[in-house]
Amino acid sequence: MLKRLTAREKFEQLIADFEPLLRNAFMESIADIKSRIQLKRIVERLERNDIAGAFDMLHMEPAAFRPLDKAIAQAFEGGGVSAVSSLPALYDPTGHQLVVRFDVRNYRAEQWLSSHPSDLITNIIEDQRRAVAKSLTAGMEAGNNPRSTALELVGRFNRITGRREGGILGLTSIQADYVATARHELASGDAALMKNYLTRNRRDRRFDKTVTAAIRDERSLAADVISRIAGRYEDSLLKLRGDTISRTETLTALNASNQEAFRQGLDKTDYTEQDVTRVWNTAHDELVRHSHAAMDGQEVKGLNTPFTAPDGSQLLYPGDTSLGAPASQIINCRCMQFIRLNYAKGVD
Secondary structure, eight states: OOOOOOHHHHHHHHHHHHHHHHHHHHHHHHHHHHHTOOHHHHHHHHHTTOHHHHHHTTTOOGGGGHHHHHHHHHHHHHHHHHHHHTSOOOBOTTSOBOOOOOOTTSHHHHHHHHHHHHHHHHHHHHHHHHHHHHHHHHHHHTTOOHHHHHHHHHOEEETTTTEEEOSSTTSOHHHHHHHHHHHHHHHHOOHHHHHHHTTOTTSOGGGHHHHHHHHHTTOOOOHHHHHHHHHHHHHHHHHHHHHHHHHHHHHHHHHHHHHHHHHHHHHTSSOOGGGEEEEEEOOOSTTSOHHHHHHTTOEEESSSOOEEOTTSOEESSTTOOTTOOOGGGTTTOOOEEEEEEOTTTTOO
16 A cells, blocks of 8 residues: 655655756756866966956856756746645635646746746856956966966866866855865975865865875875865865755745745635745754754744744745845755645634
8 A cells, every 4th residue: 555645755755856956957057167168268368367357258157057947947846736736625615626736837936936046046156256256366376377277267177088177166155265275285285284184074085095195204295186186176065066056946946836836726715825824844853953943843824924043034935035044044954834724714
């Protein structure tokens, strides 16, 4: 006999279905940007100290992230279709059960699909602009030749795989800072700094013996060795970035579409959004952040009433950023909301 899935189990299954789709879309976008890079044109800009022009030569524009945009839309629609199938039975005034289908072309759904992915991609590009400017400026101030500086940005071409590997493209500005610090540690020849590199969780441990030998011999590493080690560290951080974006954006899209699906159901009835109660629900494991554990079971009345986190930030649903919730309340969240309809409306 087939087991009937709980709401949480259905939600986890949707995450499992769509998270890889979003991860691959982000990685595909970055790979496409790297594959189209003309290193010579970037070097020419750097030779003229034109950092803004060098960034322009990356052609990191919203169209480059179209795969990610489409993947978010697929998750939103898939979540909405699933949510509609789980709606409580709704009836018209004559007592006939209503037919509700998720309409991704509803003006509210289209508004979300227009604004949320666009804001995400804009933020990715602007953060990348800051990371690139800082990296290129540091390279030039250190007296590195323009080609080496450009390669640290875009990665080195692997003739075997036919792809560029390493480089800070796709990383957050904070991750790019991690890479810069790691490079400094490896080049320093200072035992304490090099030992600190060995504490980095995302390092490629296959190089640990090389670093340990340099520490023992009290020497710095050669530039080409540092490039190989840093390149693998950068690839690992890029994978982490892809994982983080896919987890966060999948959950946000699913919770947003769940809310929209319920609203579309109400549109066909004489119930109002105030006839709804929403409950915050966590994954109930040791990975739940403390602030969300404190919110578990929090109830709000109405579809437009926000949940309130312990720090005072407000969210319409887990993963929502429309009310200014910070990244600390959003990144890698796995919470969901339960929505209940007050069937007793009008019953004395």
